Amino acid sequence: MIISIYKADLENSTVLDICRKIDGKKFEDSWLTAKPSKYNNNEVFIQYWYYEDIENILKEVFEEDEVYEIMNSLKKDNHTKLLRRTYAFINLLTNTLEIYDKKKTEEVKKFLEKELDTKFENLCLTAEQLKQMAEQHSFETKVLAEDKIIFIPKIKLLNGKSYEVAITKNGELKFRENGIFVYRPRFEIRQLVFMISSTIGLLKQPLEVVKCD
Numbered sequence: 001m002i003i004s005i006y007k008a009d010l011e012n013s014t015v016l017d018i019c020r021k022i023d024g025k026k027f028e029d030s031w032l033t034a035k036p037s038k039y040n041n042n043e044v045f046i047q048y049w050y051y052e053d054i055e056n057i058l059k060e061v062f063e064e065d066e067v068y069e070i071m072n073s074l075k076k077d078n079h080t081k082l083l084r085r086t087y088a089f090i091n092l093l094t095n096t097l098e099i100y101d102k103k104k105t106e107e108v109k110k111f112l113e114k115e116l117d118t119k120f121e122n123l124c125l126t127a128e129q130l131k132q133m134a135e136q137h138s139f140e141t142k143v144l145a146e147d148k149i150i151f152i153p154k155i156k157l158l159n160g161k162s163y164e165v166a167i168t169k170n171g172e173l174k175f176r177e178n179g180i181f182v183y184r185p186r187f188e189i190r191q192l193v194f195m196i197s198s199t200i201g202l203l204k205q206p207l208e209v210v211k212c213d
Helices: 014-020 055-057 064-076 100-115 127-137 186-200
Strands: 001-007 030-036 043-053 081-091 096-101 120-122 136-146 147-152 164-168 172-177
Touching: 014 030, 014 043, 014 081, 014 100, 030 100, 043 147, 055 096, 081 100, 081 147, 081 186, 096 100, 096 186, 100 120, 127 147, 127 186, 147 186, 164 186
Parallel strands: none
Antiparallel strands: 001 096, 001 120, 001 172, 030 043, 043 081, 081 096, 136 147, 147 164, 164 172
C-alpha cells in the first residue's frame, strides 16, 4: 500500500464545511462520500467510488486464455464491472490530504480540488528534515538518503509488532514487514502523518493562552 500526502490549505474551513461540499458529488461514473471521522475531530473521512472493468483486474493475475474463459462466463450474467473505492482523509490539524491508492491519486486529488476550490500541493521534505525524523522518531534507521528514509518509527502500535516505513521527500508512505508490503491501521498512519506535518511546519498551532497576573 502506498499513501500519498499533500499540503491542504483549508484554513477557513471546518470538517462539516468540507463534508457538505463534497459528500455525494458525482463525476461521470464515479462519486464521493464524506463524513466526519469517528476517531478524530479534525478529520474528514472520504471514500471515492468508481467502477472498474473486471477484465482489467483479471489481466493483472491470469493469463490471456484464462481471462477470456472467465469473462465469457461473467458476461452471461452481465457481470463485467466491479464497484471499488479509494480512501482519503483531510486533516485540519496536520493540514494534509492523504490518498490511499497510487493508481487513483491524481484522479481523486483533482476531483477534490474542483469541489473544494483549492490546490493540494506536493510535500517537499529536505534531506535535513528526513535526518531530523530519523534522529527524533526512529528506533532504527535502515536507509537515510537525500530523497527518502526507511526506518522503524517510534509510534504506538495496535498489535505491538514493529515494521519498516519508507517516507519519500515528496510525501509518499510505504509499509513493510518481514520484506512484505503491508496495510497498516489508520491509528498508526495518523501518527506518521502528524510526525511529517510537525517536522515540515504544517501543523496547526494551538491558540496562545494568555495568563492574567
